[in-house]
Amino acid sequence: MSNQKKLSIVVPTYNESGNVEVLSEKIGEALKGVTYDIYFIDDSTDDTPKVLEELTKKDDHVHFLHRENEKGLATAVIKGFEIADGDFLACMDADLQHPPEILRPMYAALCSGADICVPSRLIKGGSDGGLNFYRKFVSGTARWMGKILLPCLKRISDPTSGLFMFRKEMLQGADLQPVGWKIMIEVLAMTDYSLVVEIPYSFQDRASGESKLSKDATMQYIYQLFGLRKRGRKHDNVLVTRWSPEFTEKMVEKYV
Numbered sequence: 001m002s003n004q005k006k007l008s009i010v011v012p013t014y015n016e017s018g019n020v021e022v023l024s025e026k027i028g029e030a031l032k033g034v035t036y037d038i039y040f041i042d043d044s045t046d047d048t049p050k051v052l053e054e055l056t057k058k059d060d061h062v063h064f065l066h067r068e069n070e071k072g073l074a075t076a077v078i079k080g081f082e083i084a085d086g087d088f089l090a091c092m093d094a095d096l097q098h099p100p101e102i103l104r105p106m107y108a109a110l111c112s113g114a115d116i117c118v119p120s121r122l123i124k125g126g127s128d129g130g131l132n133f134y135r136k137f138v139s140g141t142a143r144w145m146g147k148i149l150l151p152c153l154k155r156i157s158d159p160t161s162g163l164f165m166f167r168k169e170m171l172q173g174a175d176l177q178p179v180g181w182k183i184m185i186e187v188l189a190m191t192d193y194s195l196v197v198e199i200p201y202s203f204q205d206r207a208s209g210e211s212k213l214s215k216d217a218t219m220q221y222i223y224q225l226f227g228l229r230k231r232g233r234k235h236d237n238v239l240v241t242r243w244s245p246e247f248t249e250k251m252v253e254k255y256v
Contacts, residue, residue, distance in 0.1 A: 004035055005088055006035045006036065006086040007031070007035065007037075007089075007090060007107055008036070008039060008085060008086030008088070008090070008168075009027060009037070009091075010077050010084060010089065010091050010092075011038060011040050011041070011080075011091075011092055011093070011094050012040075012041050012043070012077050012080070012091075012093075013040050013041065013042045013052075014044055014045075014048075014073075015045060015048060016048055017044070017047050019094050020040060020048065020094055021051060021055055022096065023094055023096060024059055024062055026096075026099075027100045029100070030100045030101045030102075030103050030104050031103055034107060037061045037062070037063060039065070040052050040094070041065050041067065041077065041080045042066045042067065043066075043067050043071045043076060044066070049064070049066045052064040065079065065080075067079070073180070073181045074178030074179060074180055074181060074183045074186065077091050077183045078183070081171060084168075086168060087168055088107065088167060088168065089165065089166060090103060091162060091164055091165075092163050093162050097203055097204045098162070098163040098203075098204070099202065102119050102163070102199070102201045103165075104252055104256055105117075105199050105249075106165040106199065107165065107256055109197040109199060109243070110165060110166075110167065111255040111256070112197075112255055115166060115170060115193035115195050116165070116167075116187070116193055116195075116196045116197070117166070117196075117199060118163075118184070118199075119161065119163050119198070119199050119201040120157045121161070121201065122158050123157050123198055124242075124244055124245070125200030125244065126158075126201055126202060139160060143158070143159060143160050145225060146159050146160055146185055147159065149225045149226065149228075149229050150185065150188075150189055150228055150229060151234075151235070152189050152233075152235040153188060153189075155238075156188065156196065156198070157242070159184065160182055160184070161184060162184060164184045164187070166187060166193070167193075170191040174187075174191045176190055178224070179220045180221050180223070181221065182221050182224060185225075186228065189228040190228070190231070190233060191233070194238060195238070197242075197243060198243065199242075200243075200248070
């Protein structure tokens with residue numbers, strides 16, 4: 001493609017040594033023909049840094065930063081956004097619950113003119129089958145709270161996901177002050193944009209490792225919501241559009 005945009009994928013990691021190599025391989029398969037790189041921002045206490053260091057020697061697309069004195073998913077993602085040089089920035093989890101194959105239609109959505117692409121488990125063609133009943137309840141409650149407290153989330157079907165892609169220039173002048181684990185709502189509340197595209201995806205079972213969900217993370221999310229309610233920007237003229245599975249496939253063929 002001429003004038004191809006570069007994609008940088010930011011992946012926060014905490015004790016994900018069993019997943020990072022598989023994830024990088026699957027991303028490479030999904031993004032054939034696309035200029036991309038991956039930034040692993042790592043807070044691990046296991047051997048994940050060693051695995052990532054070896055991975056950088058084998059794959060030129062892979063970069064990693066191990067943080068010794070700073071912890072937290074949201075701050076890790078922001079650090080990744082700061083050092084990444086792509087025209088488009090994506091965020092995804094390391095545990096393979098976000099299928100790497102979805103990156104290709106996300107990229108197509110931005111190439112078509114979207115400012116942000118938010119894959120959704122909750123629209124036609126999507127599925128949250130990778131969640132057990134308890135996590136579905138927690139996720140649903142978090143969505144409900146977010147939509148009530150933040151007007152910018154009301155029309156987003158799956159606003160508490162950690163999977164999204166957006167144009168890097170949106171970060172200019174954005175006062176991001178992330179806490180906890182929900183970085184996308186920070187971006188949605190604190191940046192300027194005009195068009196959000198939602199595409200369907202199926203949430204997957206965790207490949208290995210353990211979930212990081214905790215009571216502390218829940219309290220941080222509540223604190224984050226009330227903070228964003230006070231300082232979030234207005235988004236009165238934002239268009240949110242949803243792509244069907246069939247239309248998504250057509251747009252991938254057209255733009256990627």
